[in-house]
Every structure is written in C-alpha cells, then in structure tokens.
Ligand SMILES: CCCCCCCCCCCCC/C=C/[C@@H](O)[C@H](CO)NC(=O)CCCCCCCCCCCCCCC
Ligand SMILES: Nc1ncnc2c1ncn2[C@@H]1O[C@H](COP(=O)(O)OP(=O)(O)OP(=O)(O)O)[C@@H](O)[C@H]1O
C-alpha cells in the first residue's frame with residue numbers, strides 16, 4: 233500500500249497543508265503571513281497514536297466523537313534544563329477534514345505507516361513496580377504518568393507490585409512469558425538488575441546453556457527491557473536516556489526504541505554468576521554501598537551520607553588486577569568522545585558481533601562471543617593498593633555525576649572501562665571524586681588510570697601479606713607520586729611483588745599524615761564488590777564483557793545542542809509547535 237497522502241486540513245480556523253511521506257508527517261500553515269513557511273515535521277516512528285474525533289488524555293481522557301476530526305499524539309522534545317539529554321513530552325494536535333472519507337483515509341494511512349516504520353512497538357508488557365524504591369513513589373508514578381500513555385498507545389500491561397526483593401527476577405526465571413514483547417521495571421538500578429538477571433538467566437535456560445559455565449557464549453535476550461525511573465541513583469536510565477523522567481522513558485517504550493547494552497558477567501569459581509552494567513566497584517564504592525545499606529531509611533540521601541563517612545575513613549585495599557585490553561584502534565576511554573544516540577562506534581560493534589545478520593540489530597542471529605579462540609590479546613597484570621577499582625560497561629552518568637564514571641565509555645561496543653585509583657593522599661582522592669561532578673577530567677591525575685577492556689580478574693592478597701603490610705604501618709599520608717610503585721607486567725598469570733617490600737618503600741616517602749585521627753585507623757584487609765548496587769558475597773572475581781547482551785527501550789542520549797542547532801537552521805522543525813497547539 234502507498235503510505236503517502238497529502239491534503240488540506242484545518243486546525244481551528246487555520247488551514248494547513250498536511251503531507252504524509254514514507255517517514256514523516258508534516259503540516260504547514262497555508263497563510264500569507266506564514267512567509268517563512270514554518271513546518272512541523274514529526275517522524276512517523278515518533279507518532280504515539282492516532283484517534284478518531286477530538287481526544288484529550290490529560291487531565292483525564294475525554295473523547296468528542298466528531299466524524300470529520302482526528303487527533304494525532306506524537307513525541308515533542310523540550311530542553312531538560314540541566315541534564316544532558318532532552319525531555320520528551322506528549323504533543324497533541326486536532327485536525328478537521330473536509331469529509332469523513334478523507335478523515336478515515338488519514339487515520340488509516342497514519343496507522344499503517346506506524347506499523348511499517350516502528351516494528352518494535354510493544355503490544356503487551358509485563359510491568360514490575362517496586363513500591364519501596366527511591367522516594368517510594370513507584371506506584372504513583374506508574375498510575376498517574378505512565379499507564380495513561382500506555383493506554384493511549386494501545387499497549388496492554390500486566391502489572392505486578394512486588395512484595396519482596398527478587399520477586400521480579402524469580403518471576404522472569406520461572407513463569408510463562410508467552411505473549412509479552414517486553415518487561416518494564418518501575419524502580420531504580422536494583423530493580424533493573426533483577427530484570428537483567430531474570431531475563432539473561434531465562435534466555436540461557438531456553439537455549440539449553442548453563443550460564444554459570446564460564447565458557448558459555450551467552451545468548452542475547454529476545455525481550456526488551458524498559459525502565460521507568462523511580463529509584464535513588466537511576467544510573468542505567470540516565471546513561472541510556474539522558475534524563476530521569478518517567479514520561480520520557482514511557483514514550484521511548486511506546487515507540488519501541490531499541491538500545492543494545494553491554495553486560496559484564498562476574499564469576500567466582502563455585503558461586504552463581506552475577507551481571508553488572510553500571511558499576512562493579514571495589515574499595516570506595518563497595519564500602520559506600522555496604523555502609524549505605526545500614527541507612528536505607530534515609531532514601532537517596534543515604535549515598536551522600538555513607539560516601540562522606542567512607543571518605544573520612546580513608547581506606548585503601550591491596551590486590552592484583554589483571555585485565556585484557558580491548559583493541560586500542562577502535563576507541564579509547566580518553567578520546568573525549570561521547571556515546572550518543574546513533575553512535576558509530578557502537579554501530580560498528582553491532583556489525584562485528586552479528587556479522588551474518590542482514591539486519592545487524594537483529595536479536596535472533598547467532599551471537600558471536602568476543603572471546604573466540606585466538607582473538608584474545610595479552611593480559612596485563614598490576615598489583616598494589618587501591619582507593620577504588622571500578623569497571624563499567626557504559627558512562628554511568630547520573631544526577632550526581634552528569635558525565636559519569638567514564639564519560640567516553642560506550643553503551644554497546646562490547647567493552648568496559650576499568651578505572652584504577654591507586655592509593656593516594658586523601659585530598660588527591662577528594663579531587664578525583666569532585667571531578668566527577670564537573671567537566672574536569674577525572675583521569676588526568678597521576679594516581680588514576682583507565683583502560684578499555686574485554687575482561688578483568690581480581691584477587692585480594694592472602695591474609696599473611698596483608699598482615700605484614702599492616703604491621704609496617706600502611707600508606708597513610710602517601711603522596712601522589714607514591715602510588716607509582718606498582719608492577720605492570722604483561723603475562724597470563726600476573727606477577728606479584730611482595731607487598732611488604734613496596735610498603736617499606738612507600739613508608740620512607742610518606743608525607744605528613746592527613747586527617748590523622750581518621751586515616752591512621754587500620755583499614756580492614758578486604759573491601760566488598762558493589763555490583764550495580766548489590767554486595768557480592770565473594771572477593772576474588774573473574775569478569776567478562778558480553779557485547780550487546782540485552783536491549784532496552786531507549787536510543788542513547790540525544791545531543792540536545794545538536795538537535796537545537798539543526799532546528800534553528802532547518803525550516804522543517806520537529807518541535808516548533810505554535811503555542812496555540814500546545
Ligand atoms: C565531593 C563530591 C564527590 C561526589 C562524587 C560523586 C561520584 C559519583 C559517581 C556515581 C557513580 C554511580 C554509578 C552507579 C552505580 C549504581 O549501580 C549503584 C546502584 O544504584 N549505585 C551506587 O552504588 C551508589 C553509588 C553512590 C556513590 C556516591 C558517592 C558520594 C560521595 C560523597 C563523598 C563526599 C566526600 C566529602 C568529603 C568531606
Ligand atoms: N517489595 C519489595 N520489598 C523489598 N525490597 C524490594 C521489593 N521490590 C524490590 N526490592 C528490592 O529493592 C532494591 C532497591 O530497589 P530499587 O533499585 O528500585 O531502588 P533504589 O535502591 O532506591 O534505587 P537505586 O538502585 O537506583 O539506587 C532492589 O534491589 C530490589 O531487589
């Protein structure tokens with residue numbers, strides 16, 4: 233069927249020329265005064281719904297069933313006033329036609345175009361609401377802001393308000409999921425993590441794979457994940473959409489946006505595999521999480537409180553980190569680029585990961601592991617004392633840190649960024665933390681390194697080594713230069729320098745201890761791993777990045793400045809709607 237259509241339409245008493253081409257629906261006021269021919273152009277993929285009559289959904293749904301009118305709902309962008317990304321809102325325009333026949337033609341053509349141009353739009357969703365996440369507003373957010381939009385878009389949803397932790401994960405692992413196109417969580421990163429674990433586990437079960445087997449090439453999940461942010465950090469939402477806004481996220485779900493995401497698997501020999509996308513952190517971030525769990529009642533503020541307590545306790549931990557570098561010719565964590573919607577680095581990665589798929593984004597093609605025999609590079613091993621060790625599959629931007637833990641990390645390039653912060657003077661570490669809140673480069677410090685990696689291993693020192701270290705006084709008051717005393721070898725097994733030997737060297741160099749009463753306290757020998765907000769019950773780990781293992785209803789961060797500039801240049805404005813239509 234030819235999807236094109238063109239005719240005059242009225243909005244109130246103004247006449248418009250409306251055109252539906254393959255990909256766009258445009259309307260231009262036919263008026264001598266409209267000399268610059270301002271046109272509103274909406275991509276068909278961003279039309280939310282088409283209704284006969286004059287329809288409103290806010291503050292509540294009302295339908296005036298007039299037979300020459302139709303209403304179009306679509307995505308309208310506005311600046312987020314702070315965040316990097318753009319807020320999406322529901323735009324609405326009510327058209328009148330010359331006849332009922334023409335009206336029916338418009339609604340039919342628009343609906344057919346919608347089906348053709350956005351094949352991933354969900355029809356049926358499974359929604360989990362955590363009533364206790366963040367500020368405990370999950371239920372309210374879903375019912376007042378999201379459910380009316382889903383209804384307008386003809387999406388039927390099965391809603392489960394969780395009664396316990398891990399209910400969503402267990403449901404996805406065991407219950408019948410037939411008929412669902414996607415799964416949505418209303419909550420924070422912890423709820424997202426439940427969906428991630430449930431869906432990855434379920435997909436491997438159905439593929440007859442054992443997910444705990446480190447050699448298994450994990451299969452990508454066929455169901456999309458949607459996140460309606462209602463948590464404390466909401467890092468996954470922020471880093472994939474660019475704003476924390478339930479309406480924006482609901483609209484991404486409705487139009488069936490699709491953003492692949494890398495996932496890191498975390499294993500210890502006998503334990504169940506865990507997954508992480510935003511932060512696998514040891515040392516500072518592990519300790520902050522452990523401390524914050526004691527203060528859940530504080531809500532989102534618990535992280536600031538615990539962050540301060542942990543910072544003042546001035547801890548560092550020793551260990552051996554081994555990592556498998558990613559191909560440095562493809563990208564670098566210090567190349568000052570940003571992964572934005574339509575990212576070319578991620579698109580090329582899709583072609584590498586799914587080489588035999590005609591639609592390189594297809595989920596159903598066979599998934600090629602990045603760890604096929606022979607493709608491995610050389611492992612690098614470093615050993616020493618660290619303030620923190622972080623591994624993230626994406627930038628991990630959030631409200632606290634608008635550019636994130638690794639501002640140039642990519643959502644779907646099959647790699648993770650490993651940030652090593654060596655033990656340093658407390659003020660140095662504060663400088664590092666503080667740089668996360670601005671555009672200053674947190675990696676441009678002598679005690680910080682960042683590596684783009686495909687896999688990581690970590691092991692804490694044996695009890696004896698750590699005891700020797702403590703006996704000789706540790707590194708409190710160490711200078712920035714002091715951290716350079718580490719082993720950087722290229723080997724498969726890593727090589728260990730005796731910690732005590734290095735500690736003596738450091739001790740000879742120490743500056744006056746800072747915050748003596750706090751920092752001279754003995755650090756515990758080991759920290760814990762923070763795996764996307766969950767404390768792992770083991771210390772020594774092996775991690776692997778699985779490129780594009782899951783897909784979210786998102787499109788990456790839209791570059792607000794670029795979109796605004798192109799609108800200023802272009803007559804065909806996407807979001808310039810005359811005030812009378814707002
Ligand atoms: C001086 C200001 C420093 C601000 C430093 C901001 C760095 C923020 C980096 C945040 C990265 C978030 C990564 C995402 C992690 C999620 O998977 C996880 C689950 O939701 N969230 C956390 O673990 C929650 C982690 C939350 C960490 C918050 C740390 C707050 C530190 C405050 C330090 C204050 C020092 C004061 C000295 C007097
Ligand atoms: N009904 C429930 N009762 C108790 N805990 C729950 C319930 N439903 C989910 N949970 C758990 O609560 C934890 C935290 O939830 P969530 O991630 O939604 O909010 P948050 O911790 O405030 O935000 P963030 O993870 O973004 O910091 C999750 O790990 C989840 O497993």
Ligand SMILES: [Ca+2]
Pocket residue numbers: 494624625626641642643644645646647648
């Ligand atoms: Ca990545």
